[in-house]
Each structure stands twice: as C-alpha cells, then as structure tokens.
Amino acid sequence: MHSVVQQAALAADIGLYQVGLIVATLAVLGYVALVIGALISVLGSHQGAGMKLVWIVFVFIAPFLGSLLWFFIGRRSTRYPYRTA
Template sequence: MGIEIGGIFGLILLIAGIWAIVQTVQSRASTGAKVFWVVLILLLPFLGLVIWFFAGPRSARY
C-alpha cells in the first residue's frame, strides 16, 4: 500500500478547499466577503475550512 495516510488526508483537504471556494464564490456575499473567505481558506487550509463551515457564506442556491 503505497499511499500514506497523510497523502489521503491532504487530497481530501484539497478537494474540500476547492469545494468551499466554489461555494463561496457562488454565494450572495459581497465581493469583499468572498475575497476574505477565499484568502482564509487558502492561507489556513484546515482551520479556514472549519471556520468557513460554521460561519462562512452559503451558496446562492439556498
């Protein structure tokens, strides 16, 4: 088994980060708020995702 646990966790974190950024960009939040959340997610991948999950803007579909 060549794939490490850290590699799988990193891949999941990358996918979740991309999904969160797409959801943020599609939200009805202001441009400034969108920029803030995208930067937070990019600079603090795990913590930024956790904060975004609880406090971030939601998609415009809801």
C-alpha cells in the same frame, strides 16, 4: 539468504508502508477537496464581493482552518441574509 522470520518481518514492513501511503494519499486528497470545495462554495455564495474576498484570502492563508470555518460559520450567515428596512 534471509530466514523465514526475516522475510515475514520484511513483508509486514512493506505492508505497513503501503497502508500508510494509502492513508496519507487519502488524507491529502481529502484536504485538497475540502479547500477547493470551500473556494467554490465561497464564490457561489450570496455574500458581497468584499466578504467573498475576505473569505478567499482566509482560505488561502489558513487553508484547513479557513475552510472549516467557512463551512461551519460563513455559509450559515449567507442562508439568512440581513434585511434592510
């Protein structure tokens, strides 16, 4: 039979495990949402087919970094398209 202290420690360990599992699940879901959001955004952008392909490959090769760079750098370049004379 476990003592009260051992039972309390076991309950605390289980509680920390559950909190960690919830945090890890939310982190993975956020990561997946970021990558899918970046891919959808790239495909819906006004970039040319070649640049879309480059961004998609970059997102697949380096999902976290590629997605962040798309949202901070790539999307900006599509807001103000280059003008040709």
